[in-house]
Amino acid sequence: MQIEQGWQPSEIERLVDVENATASRLIFTDENLFRLELQRIFTRTWLYIGHESEIPRNGDYVTRKMGNDPVILVRDDKGRVRVLLNSCTHRGTLVCRTDSGHGRGFTCPYHGWVFGTSGALVATAEDDTYGGKVDFRSLDLRQARVGSYAGLVFATWNHDAPSLDEHLGDARWYLDIMFGRTPKGMTVLGPPHRWSPTNNWKLGPLNFGADGPHAVKVHGPIVDATLAGGGGARAMIHRALLDSPSVHAGPYNGIWTQGPAEMPEWMGHDPELVALYERTLKPEQFQLFKRCIASVGTVFPNFSWVYGPVSFDMQREPIVNFFAIRVWQPIAVNRTEIWNWFLAEEEAGEALKHQAMLAGVRTFTAGGTFDQDDAEAWHGIQRGSEGEISRTLDVNFQVALNYRDRPIADWAGPGVAYPSNYCEVTEFNNLLQWRAYMSGAR
Numbered sequence: 001m002q003i004e005q006g007w008q009p010s011e012i013e014r015l016v017d018v019e020n021a022t023a024s025r026l027i028f029t030d031e032n033l034f035r036l037e038l039q040r041i042f043t044r045t046w047l048y049i050g051h052e053s054e055i056p057r058n059g060d061y062v063t064r065k066m067g068n069d070p071v072i073l074v075r076d077d078k079g080r081v082r083v084l085l086n087s088c089t090h091r092g093t094l095v096c097r098t099d100s101g102h103g104r105g106f107t108c109p110y111h112g113w114v115f116g117t118s119g120a121l122v123a124t125a126e127d128d129t130y131g132g133k134v135d136f137r138s139l140d141l142r143q144a145r146v147g148s149y150a151g152l153v154f155a156t157w158n159h160d161a162p163s164l165d166e167h168l169g170d171a172r173w174y175l176d177i178m179f180g181r182t183p184k185g186m187t188v189l190g191p192p193h194r195w196s197p198t199n200n201w202k203l204g205p206l207n208f209g210a211d212g213p214h215a216v217k218v219h220g221p222i223v224d225a226t227l228a229g230g231g232g233a234r235a236m237i238h239r240a241l242l243d244s245p246s247v248h249a250g251p252y253n254g255i256w257t258q259g260p261a262e263m264p265e266w267m268g269h270d271p272e273l274v275a276l277y278e279r280t281l282k283p284e285q286f287q288l289f290k291r292c293i294a295s296v297g298t299v300f301p302n303f304s305w306v307y308g309p310v311s312f313d314m315q316r317e318p319i320v321n322f323f324a325i326r327v328w329q330p331i332a333v334n335r336t337e338i339w340n341w342f343l344a345e346e347e348a349g350e351a352l353k354h355q356a357m358l359a360g361v362r363t364f365t366a367g368g369t370f371d372q373d374d375a376e377a378w379h380g381i382q383r384g385s386e387g388e389i390s391r392t393l394d395v396n397f398q399v400a401l402n403y404r405d406r407p408i409a410d411w412a413g414p415g416v417a418y419p420s421n422y423c424e425v426t427e428f429n430n431l432l433q434w435r436a437y438m439s440g441a442r
Contacts, residue, residue, distance in 0.1 A: 007036060009439040016435040021401055021424070022394040023431050025385040028200040033438075034333040041301050041437045042067025046147065046154040046167050048303035048327055049073050049083055051341065053151060053187040054100070059117055062100040062191075064339075065329050066144065066155060072096050073153060076117040077104070083155040084119045085142035095141070100191065106141075119143050150179035151186060170414035171252035171299060177285050178295065178305060178323070182276040184346035186323070189357045192339040195366035199378035201302060201330040202434065204338065207374065208306065209253040209298035209430045210246065212421030218373045240293065245408060246426045247297075249415025251433065253426035254297025256288060265290045268309040268319040270352055273345055284412040300433040302328040310359035320352070322360035334382050340365060397428040 012033075015024040027033060049064050050073045061074035063086060070086035072095075088095050088108040095106040095115060105116045114122040119141035124130070144155035147164025149172065154164050161167065168175065179186050207214070244257045259267065266274050278286055294308040304326050311319040322342065329337040342360040344353045363370045385391055403423035411417040418425050436442040 007032060007438075009441075012439045013435060016431050017394070018432065018435075021397040021399075021404075021428050023397070023428075025391045025393055025395055027431070027434070028202065028382065028395075029333060029386050029391050031333050034200075034330070036438060038067045038330065040440070041434070042069075042330065044156070044158045044161065045301060045437065045442075046156045046161065046164055047301070048299070048325075049146075049153045049155050051151050051186070051188045051325075051343070052081065052148060052153060053346075054191075055081070057102065059102045059104060060100075061096065061102070061117070063096055063098065065337075066157070067330060069157075070094060071144065071155070072106070074117050076119075078118070080118075081146055081148060081153055082117070082119060083144040083146050083153075084115075085144070087142070088113055089121065089139040089141060090124070115141050150175050152179060167251065168299070169250035171250040173285065173414050174247065174249060174252055174254070174297065175299075177281060177289050178297075178307065179343075181281055181285075181289070182273065182345045182347050183280055186343040187346045189342040189344055189353055189360075192341045193361075193365045194337060194339055196331065196335060196337045197375045197378060198335055199375075199382040200334060201328045201336040202430070203378045203381060204326075204328040204336065204374075205298040205300070205302055205304055206427050206430050207378070208296050208304035209427050210255040210296040210421065211427055212242075212246070212255055212423075214377070215294075215421075218377055219370055242420055242422055244421050245411070245417040245419060246421055246423050247411075247413065247415055247417045248426050248429050249413070251300040252297055252415070253300075253429045254295065255421045255426070256292055257294035257421060258291045259293040263291070263293070267293065268311075268321040270348065273348060276345070276347060288413065298430060300430060301437075302330075304328070306364055310363055312362070317355075320355045320359050322356050322363065324360050324364045334386070338366075397424045397431075399424040400428050 015027055047066050050062055054062050055073060055075040058075050058077050058079050061072050064071050064073055072084045072086050074082050074084060076082055086094050086096055090108065090111055090113050093108055093110040095108045105114055105122060107114050112125045116122050121136050121139045144157055145159050146153065146155050149164060149168060240257050240260060244255065246255045277289065296306045298304045305324065307321060307323045309319045309321050311317055323344065324340055324342050326338055326340040329339060331337050342357050344356045362368055365371060400423060403418050403420065404425045406419065408417040408419055
């Protein structure tokens with residue numbers, strides 16, 4: 001299909017071939033589609049903004065992005081969590097230019113307009129110069145609609161969208177395992193790490209939504225190193241991926257890699273935390289999690305997580321589980337900014353939190369072993385799809401044809417599960433959701 005200046009719904013629908021499980025490479029390379037994504041996805045659906053533990057006190061704030069709009073996540077003076085457009089209603093200047101902080105409000109650096117933590121305009125530079133002819137309430141900072149689940153703060157500009165609980169739907173069952181498995185839930189371990197790979201923003205969510213086969217192909221030597229088991233570790237992971245479920249539930253798609261029978265349960269977990277898991281989770285959730293050696297997932301459009309055990313030397317350091325969440329921010333059609341946080345249970349000891357943070361930094365950050373592998377692969381996809389001939393071709397998810405009509409009949413959780421991490425069904429589901437938003441079906 002030739003590049004068009006504007007895209008009609010029927011043209012967008014043809015970009016993702018539902019029956020054949022393929023998609024046009026234009027979805028990664030076309031500038032006009034990228035601009036349309038910002039309008040039809042990032043202004044219409046729920047987007048992850050931050051974690052409640054980042055703003056524990058009234059007056060705490062962090063600055064974030066919703067698509068290409070800068071926003072402020074703040075806990076106001078009444079304790080309510082708000083998401084404010086970071087743009088002065090006078091001339092458009094950023095009213096907050098720091099990554100995080102604490103205060104009673106925000107003062108525009110250009111003309112001195114003052115806004116409270118609720119977003120309300122408190123004062124202009126010279127109120128009396130307006131002569132009573134302006135409704136100052138109309139000049140409050142623009143606010144997004146805010147929802148929170150298991151400490152995760154989401155926001156949307158679409159005030160007619162379903163509630164966050166309705167939007168997440170069955171995904172909440174899986175979010176509970178990752179974010180609500182103890183009474184106090186998770187806490188963020190420091191500010192987000194940020195870096196900017198040279199690829200389209202959708203490649204990361206697709207990979208995390210999830211691409212099982214690449215784990216031992218792209219990351220094989222690192223899998224061996226992080227489990228300090230040589231080729232045996234790689235073979236074990238390969239077998240586990242083939243035999244473990246992929247899951248689709250509402251806006252969530254992901255994988256739950258289960259360890260083989262010879263692997264001990266709760267590998268890398270503190271026994272005291274396991275006791276809390278058993279008290280907090282439903283029995284079916286507890287059973288799924290106890291043999292889990294990797295959980296990777298995406299909540300459409302751009303919120304993902306990755307969890308797994310790491311030890312670079314089992315003789316000297318115990319296996320510890322790291323847990324990372326990330327947002328894939330769209331910067332340009334061929335550039336993404338990754339925001340990456342590490343989390344641990346609030347009830348975990350400080351030593352365990354430190355070990356989990358260190359394990360995560362060594363594996364899933366800009367300088368981490370796994371992310372360096374992925375960045376090179378995604379850069380290759382982008383470069384391999386931008387040419388005049390190559391962008392006329394498709395990307396292929398046709399393994400899904402062999403699995404999508406073979407769900408697990410007795411799956412214990414909500415949604416639909418498939419019997420392999422190699423099935424490509426859940427990965428392709430991310431593009432089906434993209435298609436629905438872009439064509440106006442949602």
